[in-house]
Amino acid sequence: MRLLSVNLGRARAVPYTDQPEGLTGIDKQPIQGPVKVTAPGPKGIGAGGLAGDSVCDTRHHGGDDQAVYAVAREDLDDWERELGRQLASGAFGENLTTEGLDVSGARIGERWRVGAEVVLEVTCGRIPCLTFQEHMGEKGWVKRFTQKGAPGAYLRVIRPGEIRAGDPIEIVHRPDHDVTVALQFRAVTTERQLLPRLLPAGEALHPEALKAARKYVARHGV
Numbered sequence: 001m002r003l004l005s006v007n008l009g010r011a012r013a014v015p016y017t018d019q020p021e022g023l024t025g026i027d028k029q030p031i032q033g034p035v036k037v038t039a040p041g042p043k044g045i046g047a048g049g050l051a052g053d054s055v056c057d058t059r060h061h062g063g064d065d066q067a068v069y070a071v072a073r074e075d076l077d078d079w080e081r082e083l084g085r086q087l088a089s090g091a092f093g094e095n096l097t098t099e100g101l102d103v104s105g106a107r108i109g110e111r112w113r114v115g116a117e118v119v120l121e122v123t124c125g126r127i128p129c130l131t132f133q134e135h136m137g138e139k140g141w142v143k144r145f146t147q148k149g150a151p152g153a154y155l156r157v158i159r160p161g162e163i164r165a166g167d168p169i170e171i172v173h174r175p176d177h178d179v180t181v182a183l184q185f186r187a188v189t190t191e192r193q194l195l196p197r198l199l200p201a202g203e204a205l206h207p208e209a210l211k212a213a214r215k216y217v218a219r220h221g222v
Helices: 073-083 130-136 141-148 181-188 192-204 207-220
Strands: 002-009 028-031 035-037 068-072 096-099 111-114 118-125 153-159 161-163 169-173
Touching (some): 068 073, 118 181, 181 192, 181 207
Antiparallel strands (some): 002 028, 002 096, 035 161, 111 118, 111 169
16 A cells, blocks of 8 residues: 655645635645645634645645545546546645545544655545536536445554655544444435434544434434
């Protein structure tokens, strides 16, 4: 398992975002040098976990619980075959493109050591938006991406440090529950009856998903 690519995005103006400034940082490009990774602080302050990476939509991106976004190269390859087009690393707006790691099959609370220093913890899957759809230029992309159910993973920073392309990735902690990123994604999108199954992940789960699960249980008495 290794880090195939580290990808950063610069804010740029586009016609398809609903941000007041019309900016997005979704167009991320691989870089060669080391990148500093830190916990960015609360959501809403406009910061992600990688130095030099622009976070423009502070409603839905950035903050400690979504500090870093990872996608498996294998999933990009699968989409290449389905779409009939090439997808470079960073094409989904991911910070980390991995190789040999089942990102969407990772368990909530699972921890990865990337390189010699950085430790990241899995929190949730990525919810697709219209900005993502327009960036991809694929009709019905939000629906197709959701139906595929391989959203990639958001991660929080447990131990800061530097990473670079080629760094090894090691799973240093795997919780004993069965709540995967893919399960969490289905529960908060297309199969809300699965929400109670998220509770064993506890506080490792993204706070919004945990709140939704608890609310569902309270309402339905499950």
